Amino acid sequence: MAKMWSGRTDGVVDKLADDFNSSISFDCRMYKQDITGSMAHAAMLAARGIIAEEEADTLIRGLEGVLADIESGALTFDPECEDIHMFVEQVLTERLGDVGKKLHTARSRNDQVALDIRMYLRDEIDVIRGLIKRLAEVLCRVAEENKATIMPGYTHLQRAQPVTFGHHLMAYAMMLLRDADRLFDCRRRMNLSPIGCCALAGTTYDTDRRFEAARLGFDGICLNSLDGVSDRDFCVELMSDLSILMMHLSRFSEEVILWSSWEFKFVELSDTFSTGSSIMPQKKNPDMAELVRGKTGRVYGDLMGLLTTLKGLPLAYNKDMQEDKEGVFDACDTVKMCLEVFCGMIDTMRVRADNMKKAAQTGFINATDLADYLVKKGMPFRTAYKISGKLVAECIEKKCVLEELPLEAYRAHSELFDEDLYGEISLETCVSKRISEGGTSVQSVEAQLAWVKERIASI
Ligand code: ARG
Numbered sequence: 001m002a003k004m005w006s007g008r009t010d011g012v013v014d015k016l017a018d019d020f021n022s023s024i025s026f027d028c029r030m031y032k033q034d035i036t037g038s039m040a041h042a043a044m045l046a047a048r049g050i051i052a053e054e055e056a057d058t059l060i061r062g063l064e065g066v067l068a069d070i071e072s073g074a075l076t077f078d079p080e081c082e083d084i085h086m087f088v089e090q091v092l093t094e095r096l097g098d099v100g101k102k103l104h105t106a107r108s109r110n111d112q113v114a115l116d117i118r119m120y121l122r123d124e125i126d127v128i129r130g131l132i133k134r135l136a137e138v139l140c141r142v143a144e145e146n147k148a149t150i151m152p153g154y155t156h157l158q159r160a161q162p163v164t165f166g167h168h169l170m171a172y173a174m175m176l177l178r179d180a181d182r183l184f185d186c187r188r189r190m191n192l193s194p195i196g197c198c199a200l201a202g203t204t205y206d207t208d209r210r211f212e213a214a215r216l217g218f219d220g221i222c223l224n225s226l227d228g229v230s231d232r233d234f235c236v237e238l239m240s241d242l243s244i245l246m247m248h249l250s251r252f253s254e255e256v257i258l259w260s261s262w263e264f265k266f267v268e269l270s271d272t273f274s275t276g277s278s279i280m281p282q283k284k285n286p287d288m289a290e291l292v293r294g295k296t297g298r299v300y301g302d303l304m305g306l307l308t309t310l311k312g313l314p315l316a317y318n319k320d321m322q323e324d325k326e327g328v329f330d331a332c333d334t335v336k337m338c339l340e341v342f343c344g345m346i347d348t349m350r351v352r353a354d355n356m357k358k359a360a361q362t363g364f365i366n367a368t369d370l371a372d373y374l375v376k377k378g379m380p381f382r383t384a385y386k387i388s389g390k391l392v393a394e395c396i397e398k399k400c401v402l403e404e405l406p407l408e409a410y411r412a413h414s415e416l417f418d419e420d421l422y423g424e425i426s427l428e429t430c431v432s433k434r435i436s437e438g439g440t441s442v443q444s445v446e447a448q449l450a451w452v453k454e455r456i457a458s459i
Contacts, residue, residue: 004086018082023322026329027084028077033119034084035067037112037195038103040215048206051102059103062096063088083322084116085109106207108199110229110317115195117325119216121238124332125187131339132180132245133459136173138347140449140456143169147445150427151266151356152365159363162430165266165356167440170448172252177455179245186241190234193218197228200316230316232306235328239303242331243296249338250296253289256345260286265355270348273341288345292338299334302327357427364392366402366425369433373424377416387413 003011013021039060046056066088069075081087086109093100143166153163193216196202196209202225209221222228259266260274269286277283305327309320367388374384390413395402402425410417423429435441438448 003082004090018080021082021319022079023083023325024077024079024081024087026326027113027116028087029329030116030120031070031077031084031088032067033116034088034112035063037115037119037212037216038088039063040212041107041195042103043215044208044212045102045105047211048208050105050205050207055099055102058096058099059092062092062100065095066091083109083113085112106198106203106205107195108197108229110199111194111197111225114197114229115193115216117232117328118190118192118194118218118234121235121328121332122187122191124336125183125190125238128242128245128332128335128339129180129183129459131336131343132176132183133456135339135343135346136176136180136452136456136459138343139169139173139176140453142166142346142351143173143445143449146351146353147442147449148431149351149353149356150360150431152360152363153440159359159365161368162360162365162427163440164431164442164445165351165353166445167448170445170452172248173452174448175248176245177452179241179248180459182241182244183238186234186237188219189237191217191219192222193220194222194228197222197225200226200229226316230313230318230321232310232321232324235324236303236306236310239299239306239328239331242335243300243303245335246292246296246299246338249342250293252342253286253293256289256349257286257293260284260289260349264359265352266359267352268350269345270350273345273348288341292342295334295338299331302331302334360427362401364395364402366427366430367392369425369430370402370421373421374414374416379414379416 003013005011042051042056042059042063045051046053051059066075070077075091077084078087078090081090089100089103092103145166146169147164147166149165150162151165151168152159153161153168193209193213195212195216196207213221256267256269258264260269269284269288271284273288275285275287277285306324309323313320370391371381371384371388374387375381379387391402391405391410394409395405398405403422407417407419407421410421432441435444438444
């Protein structure tokens, strides 16, 4: 079949070239945005007297019909059509005759596709921010329940100082809030309308770009027509934000994988969010967390793909840009899935406070507090640090923990040691005394929770 754009050529394209050129298999998901955009366009054309009011009404009713038929399944996408824009226009023209052919006045597929993507992605951002909110709420719930649950905090994956599980979870909540914030900023920059930039240079028709922009819920318009049709930085920015979000989820996944191992046993994943092995009957695998970690690479790949596609393109539109969509759609789909699964996994996991406490009791994670004990009695920190280190070495040799070492052993190192040291180095004290803002004490974590909850409410 001859193409809608036949004219200079007869519009008959080699089958292979046609398939290669076609994007309808993936841009069909923007049908709603494409049709809504066209409705606003028809209304604008009539408002400016470029087409008659009745023609605009006919076009808008026709477009409503196309939308309804796609949604009911009565109309299926024709793979012969090059893209969603051509498909909608073709169906409309088949149904309306010549009036249908007026719709494309004062626009181009170049500004049309840029419009559709922006409209599609701003909705995706809203959905993703909603899912981030849900996950942050779950984290708050589990953190609240575990604000006094002591676990070892790590540096270099070596036991370092005691923290609470609630404190640990709130760290991720903070990251998620920043992710939501970044997406909010991205949406603000994205929400400018390119429609009316036309092919690249604007138009000789007396159009009203701001009329269309306002109807479509944009905050303004792209102020340079070349820029409006040829940049995809908003897709790059979105995928950068999604990559950062996935990086956070991936680190969290790594911890969930460690925590659910026999070596840690800090959490037990629910049967509904873990899998068994086909050969080893004893296994319960953290597949969900592993997949989130794995899919992070995929989202990074989507980002790198588009950056690379765009880097050598001269202004304005180039067909290379058709390659923007699959990556950015995939990144959104992947992130949505990961957030949902992650939420379910955390919501249903069992926290093994007993094992966390057990792990916290070994590893000398109160050695800093032992040194601080001496410092508070007047000893310089470096000297106290040395003594504390020697006492740890003594414990290792005697196969005991600091709490079990008799007072004489302490006093052999310094007269400053007294009976009260045992209270000072208990894990509960180590935690409860860390009241500095952002610290691990129950009251600090409560303050963090309050702040996070307030922020969540505004998402
Ligand atoms: N399918 C194209 C894309 O996704 C739409 C724009 C085509 N414009 C053109 N002049 N060929 O980029």
